Amino acid sequence: MEMKIIRKEKKLCLSCMEIHEVKNIALEEKSTFKGTPIRYEAEYFYCDNTEEIYSNEEMLKKNDIAMKDAYRKAMGLLTTNEIIAVRKQYGISQSDLCALLGWGGKTIARYESYQVQDKAHDTILRKLAQDPEWFLQLLKERKENLSSTAFEKYVTAATTSYEAAQDSYLRKAIAAKYARIQNQREYNGDAKLNLDKAIDVIRYYASSTAVKGLYKVKLMKMLWYGDNLAYKQRDHAITGLAYQALPMGAVPIGHDSIIELKEVPCEEIEMGDGTAYRFKLSTPSVFAALTEEEKEILDKVIKRVGRMTTEEIVNFMHQEEAYKKTKLKDMIDFKYAKELQL
Ligand SMILES: [Zn+2]
Numbered sequence: 001m002e003m004k005i006i007r008k009e010k011k012l013c014l015s016c017m018e019i020h021e022v023k024n025i026a027l028e029e030k031s032t033f034k035g036t037p038i039r040y041e042a043e044y045f046y047c048d049n050t051e052e053i054y055s056n057e058e059m060l061k062k063n064d065i066a067m068k069d070a071y072r073k074a075m076g077l078l079t080t081n082e083i084i085a086v087r088k089q090y091g092i093s094q095s096d097l098c099a100l101l102g103w104g105g106k107t108i109a110r111y112e113s114y115q116v117q118d119k120a121h122d123t124i125l126r127k128l129a130q131d132p133e134w135f136l137q138l139l140k141e142r143k144e145n146l147s148s149t150a151f152e153k154y155v156t157a158a159t160t161s162y163e164a165a166q167d168s169y170l171r172k173a174i175a176a177k178y179a180r181i182q183n184q185r186e187y188n189g190d191a192k193l194n195l196d197k198a199i200d201v202i203r204y205y206a207s208s209t210a211v212k213g214l215y216k217v218k219l220m221k222m223l224w225y226g227d228n229l230a231y232k233q234r235d236h237a238i239t240g241l242a243y244q245a246l247p248m249g250a251v252p253i254g255h256d257s258i259i260e261l262k263e264v265p266c267e268e269i270e271m272g273d274g275t276a277y278r279f280k281l282s283t284p285s286v287f288a289a290l291t292e293e294e295k296e297i298l299d300k301v302i303k304r305v306g307r308m309t310t311e312e313i314v315n316f317m318h319q320e321e322a323y324k325k326t327k328l329k330d331m332i333d334f335k336y337a338k339e340l341q342l
């Protein structure tokens with residue numbers, strides 16, 4: 001018997017009825033729950049005198065949860081602790097959460113112990129964890145079902161959660177702008193939108209000492225050059241961003257939101273008549289989302305245009321066939337990449 005000792009404690013042993021050091025051991029158990037075979041770790045007491053294992057009621061409950069959690073994992077459902085974490089995120093009590101969701105008063109308490117939640121309820125709990133805006137909306141709808149102290153407390157917690165989730169809402173908003181473009185290879189350079197790559201391309205440029213005065217207009221051009229040079233070399237772009245032809249050259253769809261993403265090193269500088277956005281990354285960094293090949297492509301872009309002023313890069317872009325052949329405000333086709341000046 002494979003026996004893992006968790007701890008030992010001197011106490012009355014209920015197997016031999018003597019006081020001695022009783023071991024708590026973990027055993028791997030196999031079981032079948034709702035037709036699904038599962039393995040999980042169960043905990044027991046072990047007596048060295050009788051060589052017997054035994055348990056108490058608390059242990060049985062714990063082992064039952066361990067078994068059901070193994071089943072939940074196998075079925076892709078939230079585990080007991082994950083359900084508790086959803087509730088803790090908003091600091092809400094079991095019964096108030098039930099009231100909020102219009103579920104029977106003991107539902108959550110049961111899910112946090114012996115009962116496995118159904119798929120529909122699981123989906124709702126997951127959505128709740130990811131969508132504090134929805135939680136706030138539910139709170140307002142069910143205000144009458146909650147005490148005013150509880151209501152205020154939950155609103156505060158959900159607001160904090162909502163603020164923290166800003167980045168994921170922003171990413172969703174950008175993704176929504178690309179919903180249609182995802183299937184338009186001529187505009188996304190045959191690459192699926194990958195915001196982690198887009199962020200790392202920006203960070204890569206922003207960290208290079210060979211890139212001078214990286215402000216927004218210049219950054220937008222450099223993103224376009226990176227994707228187009230990649231497409232020219234290997235038939236697919238890096239970021240999956242699609243670019244529109246604007247008077248100052250190519251600009252990615254969703255650019256205003258992209259520069260607001262949390263990991264983009266963007267600094268707002270107040271100028272006389274507005275705000276300038278400067279991109280600079282001074283701390284040593286890794287660019288985990290980029291491949292070596294992609295970094296080499298970006299290095300080529302940096303070598304050619306990194307030292308240009310904004311005005312110079314805009315003029316340079318205006319010489320591109322891609323720009324000359326695209327109507328203002330239209331999306332720029334990646335087919336022109338083969339005529340790229342780089
Ligand atoms: Zn004993």
